[in-house]
Amino acid sequence: MKLKLQGKILLLTLGTVTLIFASLISFIAFKVHQATLDGTKSLVEETAQSAAYAISAEIDEGLITTEALAKIISGMDRQSPNARQNLLKMIECVLEETPLAFTTWVAFEPNAFDGMDAMYIERDGFHETGRFMATLVKRGNQVQRSYDMTESMLSTEGNGDFYLLPKRSGKSEIMNPYYYNYTGQKNDEEFITSLATPIFIDGRVAGVVGMDIDLAAVQNIVKNLKIVGNGVASLYANDGTTVYHKDANLIGKNMAMRNDLENMGSIAESIKKGQFMATVGHSAALGEEAYKIYSPIKFGASTTAWSLNILVPMSHVQKAAIVMVRNMIIAAAIGMLLLAVIILWITRSIVRPINGVSKMLQQFGNLDFTKDTSLIWLERYMTKSKDEIAEMLHSMASLQSNLTAMVENLQEEAENFGSSAEALAALSEESVASMEEVKASVDQVATLSETTSAAVEETNAGVEEVSSSASSAAKSATEGAEATARTTQRSEQATQEVNIAVEEIRNIGLQSKETAASMNAVSEAVETITRFVTTIQTIADQTNLLALNAAIEAARAGDAGRGFAVVAEEVRKLAEESSKAAGEVETLISNLQSQTKNALTSMGKVDGVVEQTITRSEKAKAQLQEAMREIAQVNDIMQSIAATAQEQAASSEEMAAGIDQVTQSTVQIVQSVEAIRQSSEETAKAGEQVATESQGLSEGAERLKATMAKFKVDKRNTTKALSKIAE
Incomplete structure (x- = not known):
């Protein structure tokens, strides 16, 4: 069974609302039921805890x-x-x-x-x-x-x-x-x-x-x-x-x-x-x-x-949840009933003017724009109401008025299309003949431009060979000068490194002597620490005895001395740990004294090696300075050769650049002439197409006249009535 608009609105609205209500009530009921259960369970768990x-x-x-x-x-x-x-x-x-x-x-x-x-x-x-x-x-x-x-x-x-x-x-x-x-x-x-x-x-x-x-x-x-x-x-x-x-x-x-x-x-x-x-x-x-x-x-x-x-x-856990869910379902059912009555009244008030609009559209669909006396009530609806349907009726009145005027204009324009199309066809034929003549002249210019471009390209190739040879010579000379410069730079760096090494070795000698003095001071400090460790061990032993006596007194004190006994026990443990730590420190100090003596012996040997290294470094420094003077002479000669070769390469490159510009200009002329020739061909084709389309336009004007004759327009009655509505 096909439903009308009102039936569809009722079915979809009530169905959707019912589905949403049912889902929402089910979800809320489930959540309320679950929350009530969880609350009761939490209360029981808290009681247990x-x-x-x-x-x-x-x-x-x-x-x-x-x-x-x-x-x-x-x-x-x-x-x-x-x-x-x-x-x-x-x-x-x-x-x-x-x-x-x-x-x-x-x-x-x-x-x-x-x-x-x-x-x-x-x-x-x-x-x-x-x-x-x-x-x-x-x-x-x-x-x-x-x-x-x-x-x-x-x-x-x-x-x-x-x-x-x-x-x-x-x-x-x-x-x-x-x-x-x-x-x-x-x-x-x-x-x-x-x-x-x-x-x-x-x-x-x-x-x-x-x-x-x-x-x-x-x-x-x-x-x-x-x-x-x-x-x-x-x-x-x-x-x-x-x-x-x-x-x-x-x-x-x-x-x-x-x-x-x-x-x-x-x-x-x-x-x-x-x-x-x-x-x-x-x-x-x-x-x-x-x-x-x-x-x-x-x-x-x-x-x-x-x-x-x-x-x-x-039964007790679920009791409150069941009562709450039942009340929610009853309230939802009452709400749905009231909602159904309201939706029925709303849909009837909406559907009646829509049915009137539908009847008017059917009349317009048959190309009949005359007035229908059975729809007079729509005029009152448009006057009183400001909703979308009233706006739609105003738009339809304007549409009828505009279509009537448009049909008359189209009929007049159809008469003019025929003569305009014939004149356009004649003009197109003349344009095609003129473009054929232009195309022939452009072909001759293109042939001459291609010949000139070939000659210029041969000249440019010869100049590029001369420029390439000069550039190679300049490059080789420049690379030789750069290599000599790098050698000079590295030699200077080597001399600086030798100077730095000599200074570092001298510093090492001074630091070695200072370290020996520090090691002697460390040896004396170790002796002092040894005496301190002995004192700590004595104090730890006495503390242990005092903690033991305190524990005995706490035990005699009974329950009142329990806390003191625990403290005494902790003090005794700390005393034992202190004594043990002091023994370990004493062992470490003994090892430190032995290592200090060995370090002093090694420092004496280092002083002799440092003196020999300084003497050899001074000799290496003198030899590097002599090599620096000879490398400087070679560098001056290589720079003179490189300057001469670079001047020759620059002159050749300028000549090649000038010829290359001429070649590029000639190529651009050839390309421009070719573009003109192609444009001429396309213009000729376009003229032919214009002539063809002009013939089709003339035929279309005849068909338009036949179509416009199908419209029923009562300008005296229809246009007057609907123009009043549009106002």
Whole structure:
């Protein structure tokens, strides 16, 4: 079905607007939906990160304490009679000052603490080997010593990981949570994790110090989290052990034992590597689709990470987005309906005058420019409206008036074309005859010009041969003079270089003597530096002793002296480095003294060589000056020869240039005559074409008369009416 203009406008406008609206609403709805989802997800992730920081802070406090304790132990006096008791008092003080700690403990390698394990066999609470290992347990407001740590425990994989792992890695470690009792009774089990830090003595791991942390405070942080949409949270250790879950029966069990978790392998891998993970899937805990995140929790410098799991129902996540999208669709539908009504009214007001214009154009297409009484309303439209259609109607009125006048003028001009064409044909024939005569005269002039040009070219060739010979002689003489001049210049440069070399050698001799004096001064300065290095070594030894005494006093001060103990340890290390650096400087100074003596011996030999070189350079300078005088005589002779040859070449070149100008002028005359001849031929051809076209023009005038007779022009009615409209 073919649509009218109004139907096409409605179809295209409404179709385009509907498509744009639908695309825009879809895009906005998608973006709003996505933004709402992203906002909710970001809120959940921020909640997880905030909780992760709180959990990390609880654990990090214990790690910082064990690391500080390890440094203090490394710097304490382990050879004093009460060293072991002092250390036990130190870790007891730490236990009392750490609220989350159940126990503090320490264990050393055999004889690694004081080298006196044999003296403590079955004595002061130590076992059958006398090895230093001890555990202090907090019971109410009292601290008691426990003897649960044994030799076999420290050497067994799994049970002894709290000791073996930091010993092997050389870094602080946080153990995976486990149930443990210190009394041997099942009812006394506590859910704990162990924080362990290696103790370095003389650059190697000599033992491990640590504490067992109560996880109740960490569990309360997770339990009290406020999560959007009634979401739930869980906490997992690095190996997948459940630290907290709303189902208390799952605490302490590994997540791998559960069958209600999707993507178990990926989750366990991300937890182990300490990576963030987010996914959407079914949640058994919520009984519906949920947004799941696993946010890593890192502790101090330890590479072991835990993971906080948060589940949020997708129904809550998508609820706000769905409501917003639905409201947008309803508003868009109402807007489209109103837009359709407005577009229908606009198209009708536009199409009606266009239909009137179309009817007038059909009449004009039939060459009928008479007035149509059914279109009188268009006159009112042109008067009231100022839009493009009114402008089009004004233009059509002007077109009708102008075409009527043009048709009359064309009819008059057609009558005149015939006589003008005949007169033009006669004139063209006369022009052709005249151009034939001009062409014959031009051909004769061209023949004479070519003969003259050939004679001049032969003369020019002879003169060029003479000029070429003279130029060659002048060139050879000039090159000889230039070569002699270059030889003179190079000889002068050689003389200057010899003079410079003599001066440089003399300077070398002076510098050699100055260097010898400087080397003697360096030798004396080295002796002074040696005395300074000895003084630095003495100061470093005394500083080392003072740092050691400060560490002992800090250990006795307990928790209040921890910071001072760290500073004392750093001072001791600086003292050792200063002593080591002083020894290296002393070795370098010894080598410098030896090299200085060798340099003084070499400088004496250089002085003799310099004197011999100066004598030989003076002889070479005299010989070069004699050669310069002889080269100057040769140069004068060569310049005289070159001047004579150049004068002869210049005269020959002037003669050749004059003849060459004559040749060029003759050639230009020949070319001009040839151009005139060609122009004459073209003019004759053009005259013939003009005669032919004149005949065609006469025939065209007859056809024009027949065509103009087809126009219907009512000058009395049509022109008057439309001229009024045009005004």
